[in-house]
Amino acid sequence: MADLKQRIDEATGTSTVGHEWDGIEELDTPMPRWWLWTFYATIVWGLAYVVLYPAWPMVDSATKGVLGWSSRGDLASEMAADAKRRAPTVNAIAATTITDLPAKPELMQAAVQGGGAAFRVHCVQCHGAGGAGVKKLYPSLTDDDWLWGGDLATIEYTVTHGIRNPDHKATRTSLMPAFGRDGILDAAQIGDVVSFVRTISRQEKASASSARGAALFADNCAVCHGAGGEGGRQVGAPKLTDAIWLYGGDRDSLTATITQPRNGVMPRWGGRLDPVTIKMLSAYVYSLGGGEKGLAPVAEGAGADGQP
Amino acid sequence: MASPEDLSGQSAPLYEARKGVYPKAVNGPFRRFKWAIMAVTLAIYYGTPWIRWDRGPYAPDQAVLVDLANRRFYMFQIEIWPHEFYYVAGLLIMAGIGLFLVTSAVGRAWCGYACPQTVWTDLFQHVDRLIDGDRNAQVRLANGPWTAEKLAKRVIKYGIYLAIAFWTGGAWIMYFADAPTLTADFWTGQAALVAYGTVAVLTATTFILGGFMREQVCVYMCPWPRIQTAMMDEKSLLVTYKDWRGEPRGSVKKAQAHPGGFGDCIDCNQCVAVCPTGIDIREGPQIGCITCALCIDACDGAMAQVGRPRGLIDYCTLDDAATEKAGGTGQPIRKTLLRPRTLIYFGVWTAIGAAMLFSLGQRTRLDLAVQHERSPLFVQLSDGHIRNNYTLKLRNMETRPRRVAVSVSGLPGAVLWTDAGSREKAGQRIELALPADSVTSVKLFVAAPAIGPARQDFTIGTRGLDGDPRGDSDIIQFDRPEAGQ
Ligand code: SF4
Ligand code: SF4
Numbered sequence: 001m002a003d004l005k006q007r008i009d010e011a012t013g014t015s016t017v018g019h020e021w022d023g024i025e026e027l028d029t030p031m032p033r034w035w036l037w038t039f040y041a042t043i044v045w046g047l048a049y050v051v052l053y054p055a056w057p058m059v060d061s062a063t064k065g066v067l068g069w070s071s072r073g074d075l076a077s078e079m080a081a082d083a084k085r086r087a088p089t090v091n092a093i094a095a096t097t098i099t100d101l102p103a104k105p106e107l108m109q110a111a112v113q114g115g116g117a118a119f120r121v122h123c124v125q126c127h128g129a130g131g132a133g134v135k136k137l138y139p140s141l142t143d144d145d146w147l148w149g150g151d152l153a154t155i156e157y158t159v160t161h162g163i164r165n166p167d168h169k170a171t172r173t174s175l176m177p178a179f180g181r182d183g184i185l186d187a188a189q190i191g192d193v194v195s196f197v198r199t200i201s202r203q204e205k206a207s208a209s210s211a212r213g214a215a216l217f218a219d220n221c222a223v224c225h226g227a228g229g230e231g232g233r234q235v236g237a238p239k240l241t242d243a244i245w246l247y248g249g250d251r252d253s254l255t256a257t258i259t260q261p262r263n264g265v266m267p268r269w270g271g272r273l274d275p276v277t278i279k280m281l282s283a284y285v286y287s288l289g290g291g292e293k294g295l296a297p298v299a300e301g302a303g304a305d306g307q308p
Numbered sequence: 309m310a311s312p313e314d315l316s317g318q319s320a321p322l323y324e325a326r327k328g329v330y331p332k333a334v335n336g337p338f339r340r341f342k343w344a345i346m347a348v349t350l351a352i353y354y355g356t357p358w359i360r361w362d363r364g365p366y367a368p369d370q371a372v373l374v375d376l377a378n379r380r381f382y383m384f385q386i387e388i389w390p391h392e393f394y395y396v397a398g399l400l401i402m403a404g405i406g407l408f409l410v411t412s413a414v415g416r417a418w419c420g421y422a423c424p425q426t427v428w429t430d431l432f433q434h435v436d437r438l439i440d441g442d443r444n445a446q447v448r449l450a451n452g453p454w455t456a457e458k459l460a461k462r463v464i465k466y467g468i469y470l471a472i473a474f475w476t477g478g479a480w481i482m483y484f485a486d487a488p489t490l491t492a493d494f495w496t497g498q499a500a501l502v503a504y505g506t507v508a509v510l511t512a513t514t515f516i517l518g519g520f521m522r523e524q525v526c527v528y529m530c531p532w533p534r535i536q537t538a539m540m541d542e543k544s545l546l547v548t549y550k551d552w553r554g555e556p557r558g559s560v561k562k563a564q565a566h567p568g569g570f571g572d573c574i575d576c577n578q579c580v581a582v583c584p585t586g587i588d589i590r591e592g593p594q595i596g597c598i599t600c601a602l603c604i605d606a607c608d609g610a611m612a613q614v615g616r617p618r619g620l621i622d623y624c625t626l627d628d629a630a631t632e633k634a635g636g637t638g639q640p641i642r643k644t645l646l647r648p649r650t651l652i653y654f655g656v657w658t659a660i661g662a663a664m665l666f667s668l669g670q671r672t673r674l675d676l677a678v679q680h681e682r683s684p685l686f687v688q689l690s691d692g693h694i695r696n697n698y699t700l701k702l703r704n705m706e707t708r709p710r711r712v713a714v715s716v717s718g719l720p721g722a723v724l725w726t727d728a729g730s731r732e733k734a735g736q737r738i739e740l741a742l743p744a745d746s747v748t749s750v751k752l753f754v755a756a757p758a759i760g761p762a763r764q765d766f767t768i769g770t771r772g773l774d775g776d777p778r779g780d781s782d783i784i785q786f787d788r789p790e791a792g793q
Binding site: 032140 | 521689690753
């Protein structure tokens with residue numbers, strides 16, 4: 001720096017900073033005073049910030065700051081505030097029986113929203129995102145076919161108590177016999193029953209085999225599935241005349257089912273989730289598009305268009 | 309580290325205090341023009357929120373309102389929704405091109421007349437003259453000792469500054485809420501905290517920037533002079549001291565002593581005295597000049613007094629300056645303003661404006677957006693039909709409740725229903741009631757026979773059932789299981 005020669009510029013009377021490039025010299029023009037003050041103010045601000053807030057990184061954390069602020073604390077207080085904000089709605093849902101929910105569109109909407117969130121945590125693993133189900137494993141909750149019933153109260157019961165939940169008395173339960181494995185029917189007889197079932201679901205034309213199957217069906221299956229295969233919801237026996245097959249409606253699948261049924265299991269959520277969450281979950285499942293009126297009086301026109 | 313003293317042997321200050329600028333009052337056509345612009349812009353700024361506009365019971369009655377809470381922007385009969393923000397974008401583009409146009413034609417006219425910093429600085433300088441007197445009195449007072457009179461004048465002046473600043477900040481928030489209600493709430497302490505905060509910040513900035521920093525904002529803080537300089541060319545008008553006519557300068561007495569040897573400038577310093585940024589235009593074009601033309605008024609006055617033609621300082625293009633210097637005459641102003649560059653800017657500007665007006669006239673106030681439910685893509689129904697679920701977002705942008713019909717086309721055998729109805733009552737058309745000025749979200753179920761392509765496009769459309777039948781439609785996909793599934 002020592003070789004830099006400062007001089008006073010004649011035209012302006014200001015000293016130069018001393019370096020020169022290609023004949024161009026820089027004037028040592030002073031900063032405007034307000035500018036410098038603003039600059040000092042930012043330094044003061046910065047120092048105050050370091051003292052007040054977490055700022056200085058240490059080995060395993062940062063300095064705490066004298067205000068004791070932390071983003072985690074912010075989150076906790078925001079969560080608490082949110083819980084408080086939601087409390088009136090949650091309490092109102094808790095105080096309403098599920099069958100009365102549809103009559104209160106705002107509550108129903110809130111329940112569906114909350115239930116959707118709970119569904120994405122607890123239910124998607126089996127029933128799939130959006131309740132689409134998994135072929136040959138878990139039933140779709142969006143269609144218009146229900147094993148145990150699709151009105152609000154029934155869904156709530158199912159969610160609360162589960163299905164074939166081994167150690168719970170109130171669970172929904174039924175057992176389809178393993179006709180093949182246990183030797184109740186032989187392979188030929190099972191084939192005939194399959195023919196009959198595929199006939200009543202209009203997948204096959206009537207044949208000698210289906211005629212033999214009709215008699216076998218009446219003896220072995222009708223007690224649960226109904227004389228015409230219309231299903232029996234008391235025992236969760238599926239309707240056999242429609243297009244919906246949980247475990248498949250083709251010959252191989254039906255043969256496998258009759259030979260050794262799956263008797264699918266669903267855990268009970270009562271005791272694991274609080275009753276409000278279960279109520280909201282049920283409302284969500286109901287809203288997926290397959291909900292049945294059942295015993296629940298649904299206010300006509302309540303909902304989307306908001307015009308009763 | 310070496311201090312400045314070590315290097316130069318003299319102490320240089322690190323900072324420099326603002327040198328006071330005490331512009332002298334002036335009269336003339338440009339000054340009057342500036343008054344007019346100031347009156348119009350301030351009247352628009354302070355007055356607009358108070359204009360009422362009846363929109364019926366479902367919308368606010370304020371002519372210009374930025375309703376952030378409900379995300380609406382009202383401007384007289386035009387109502388902008390958030391998804392129509394492109395109109396605002398269009399306005400911004402027009403403002404940008406408008407600036408190109410104005411700058412290429414008349415230089416930094418924005419700086420000199422319409423920029424808020426200029427307008428409020430001008431206003432505050434007028435307050436200075438009102439309280440302290442004109443230039444000389446102001447300088448005397450500023451340099452004089454602190455007497456009771458000076459103290460009183462300062463208190464009164466800063467009080468007026470503060471009142472103007474507060475009024476300015478207060479007017480701003482009126483654009484964001486119903487003005488009369490907000491005023492009442494404001495004074496009874498019931499307005500939102502953000503309202504008080506905004507007023508405080510804007511009062512402070514107006515007070516400081518307009519009252520004290522003034523030309524420093526233009527010279528040190530504002531990027532605009534640099535940008536504008538790049539947008540001008542040698543045909544743009546700028547305030548020019550015609551040194552070929554004025555130099556060598558000298559007082560009338562000196563000039564009389566040397567007949568024929570002097571130019572027109574009588575060195576009366578009026579042009580410097582009136583300049584609101586405190587520069588000497590006779591040193592040539594410089595960044596501090598906001599082309600307010602007050603020096604033109606001042607110099608024309610001086611020329612009139614000594615009986616010489618006006619225009620020693622005048623709006624002049626660089627091209628004309630060269631021509632005149634060489635002894636010719638410049639182009640007529642009409643040719644300067646109407647040249648290809650400005651005409652192209654003007655053409656683009658009007659084209660965008662016309663396109664926006666056209667689309668404003670064409671837009672329907674019943675907007676539909678359809679979203680296909682993806683999980684599951686389709687649902688097998690027990691009767692063999694396939695159902696797809698959609699979410700309709702129906703925007704009724706009119707300020708009255710409406711009845712609309714929703715129907716599908718291009719999907720044979722399809723029926724539709726919403727989650728408010730049931731499949732038994734499904735049909736090819738449903739009717740919905742939409743509340744005024746709102747977005748209604750509707751879950752729509754569409755069922756169609758399973759036989760058909762795995763992916764099929766069809767149309768969901770709306771139609772107004774009352775008054776305006778125009779609606780909107782969306783083409784969306786219907787999914788079926790692949791054959792064999
Ligand atoms: S030099 Fe003239 S035009 Fe430029 S800012 Fe000063 S008074 Fe205005
Ligand atoms: S006002 Fe005109 S005559 Fe007076 S000093 Fe300025 S340029 Fe010269």
